[in-house]
Amino acid sequence: MTSVWKLCNKIVNKLMDRKDILYEKWSSPELCVVLGESGMCIEWLAKRGLIKNSRLCSVCGEPASLLECAQIIDGYRWECNLQECNFRKSIRSESFFDGRDLPLRTIIVVMHYWCEDLQNETVTQLGVSEEDSADICNVIREEFEKNQRRAGAIGGIDENFQPVIVEIGESYFFRGEHRQSQQPEGHWVFGGIERLENGAVGKRFLVAVPNCAADTLQDEILRHILPGSNIISDGWAAYGNIPHIANGIYTHSFMGAENNLVDPNNRELHTQNIEMMLMRAKRKMNRHVGSSRESFALHLQDYVFRSQIRPSRYLFESLLMVIVDKYTI
Template sequence: MFITSTTMANRAPTTIVDVATILPVEIMLAETFSTRDLYCNFISTIDDTIRFLATRRLLSNSKECDNCHIAMSLTRRASISDGKQWTCKECRKNVSIRAGSFFQNSKLKLTQILDIVYGWAREHPQNEAARDAKLGEGSTHTIVDWYNFCRDITEQHLVDNPTQVGGFDENTLLSKTVEIDESKFFHPKYHRGQWREGHWVFGGIERGSGNCFLVEVPDRTENTLTPIIERYVLPGTIIISDGWRAYRNINQIGGGIYEHEVITHEENFVNPDDPTIHTQNVENMWMRAKRKLKRQCGTSEALFTSYLHEFIWRNKFKSRDIFSALLVCVREQYPV
């Protein structure tokens, strides 16, 4: 039930949920949702959905009237899809419960939007997400737009929280190891023989954590790659690469802030004298990234960079429930 203060026992409530029930970000990130759990226990009705969102600060839990500067009341209105709105008891002004939120400009029901967001998080095909959200025919653009909105959220998160790898282990104070490499996505002949210029991507992955960075680059020269290394790889890192000539001066960057080990693939894929010197982790990263992007970019290569960022974001939250991680990012970018 929606709560009511003791002084307003006979009036509409001024909050959606008890303030004490609002979840901190740390708890949200620890949440996991199965499809059955989400639909049966959290968003089975519109009231449940509104409480679910308010508890996670995805909808404002209270609203002050801009005219009267008093707390607005939560009132029912059957003619709107949300079934509730904020109403000022003095000037009778009405405000949508979506005001200022991620959901503000959409005409879809809140449950439908969560259906789509959940589908994106679980990497469901777009037609499957449309069916789950009960959008009906002619909904292709709606699903495409919302899937793009979800990727926009992940891209903004990466802008606000830039990835850096390597450095020193805070417990052992030993240097972390980062494998770096460059790879070309979509070779000239790809997808039914069509000509595609392709995309060179430079990246690195930290051993142990699996944290990574991926940057599309115009070329593979030392002048291009060195600033990227300085931006994404922390000082003190042991960098392992192949023998590509652009890497020859890594141990001189910043006056020697990195240790550099090289594995010459023409000779070995693993150094026979030191089995820790290899680039197998970054090679595996390329395999995973190419598999995912080949599937996604088959019809829209123009979105290549966006899909690349999505891969980085998903990799960052791989140990979390992706749906929960996305909701946290929405909460951070749309404070209510």
Template sequence: MATVDVTCAGCKFDYWIFIATFHRKDDLCYQFLREHGVLPTAVECPECHTPCKLRSDRRVWYCGRYRKQPKKKRSKQCNFSVSDFKGTFLEGTHLPVWQLVLFFNHCLQKQWDHATVFKCLQWSPNTSVDWRSFCSEVTLDWLKNQQPIGGDGVIVEIDETYFVKRKNNKGRNLNSVWLFGGIESVTKNKFIVPLLGKQRDRSVATLIPFIKKYILPGSTIVSDGWKAYELLGNKGFTHWVVNHSEHFVDPSDARECRLIRTVADSDHG
């Protein structure tokens, strides 16, 4: 019923510019959420099957279409309406949307702590803890429900990154995690998996099951020259090993990357 479109062509905000842009700007926040697939861009009336209009002052989509009634002179107005937030991450909240958007900025930019949130948003510790755990749940849910990417002839870049998180951005390292992921060069569809426990070895045995789970056969996988990936040619993928000293810039330039080795498709096992 609700249509969600992502029209973002790639935002570039740092933490402070984001705050400066969206602080107390509800309308900009709604636009931002709509451009990024959080809020619907269109809603269809389930009774009339026609597009609803957005009433921006009350944040509802409504139909209002007049329909002929059988055996009656007067047509009747459809009274279907639905909240702009229905079925989204924001359903049921009464907080101003700019505060939520800035809170997500604090979380995603790793600037989350009670003092910062209180200073910027005047939220109580309870509110910020609730929203922080809600954000974690959504992230976990996203991790669990990732769909495979790639496909015939689609270029997928894969890489590993080591993340270190310091408590409140100071002091000794407390947490670190290896992440393994892939991204389609053109659409930017991606998958990310944390490597936990024994998976931290990043061995062939660890990574191949993730590659098979999250990258469709026939994809062209581009990676740095790490030896674990040399086996990919036997798994139904074309694999290009890219030397990182030659910069990988753009998918249209992919063929100009220095190919150290190209392994052709063999069995799809």
């Protein structure tokens, strides 16, 4: 057994800073080149904190070395220098890649294709099976869903002690083709989005709900919107109790004309942002409407995450940061 990092207890000498990772800009051809060999791929991952850069032997507590091992998919693994310890550990252990059978390089490139919305190309260009490609994409969506939960609720009070405006809305997502005599199969979606200064928008959420009854929406408001928020909605009757939720933790404004996105008497009273987000999400999600509620919910979080990254060219780098934050190496 020989080693590129012979008796080395670190893969790279220095890890990258978060901001440097976030503002990298990788293209698929560049990634394929830089990840071309197993050793190069391992260094690339370690430098960004995606796999452990060093490891201690769990028996003697001494630093393990990264040794070449042709019998395993990664070509290298951690081993203790003392044979009697019999300590061996995969370089994937405790990372996002743990338990996945594809080569590290392939997983990273599939992730990049996903960020470019080119999932189908992973099958034709990379030779990845449809099952493996779908598995990686679903895992990414699950990470986004967990990331949304960790990010917490939206709205609340800003740094100037003013209520943050949160526009809310609901929509029924269904396929366009259906008989008029039948209720189309689909999913109710409820969401909210922060309205910031100068027309900008902030954090947002979308969730699949079983119905849009007042009790259902009230539960989602409490779960996703912080106390102190100024909630703006249309005139949907189910929103009528918002000022009384939890003894009045929200203020509420609504438009009397339900068919308008902007109140004709007050140009600041509108739901244009949430309606635009729902419209774009519905367009994007159309092909997933017929899927199970669990699958639909994952694709919904996929859309929410993508919509928050601006500019969108940093989506891949943002995905890497989600993984780094989740799997503290």
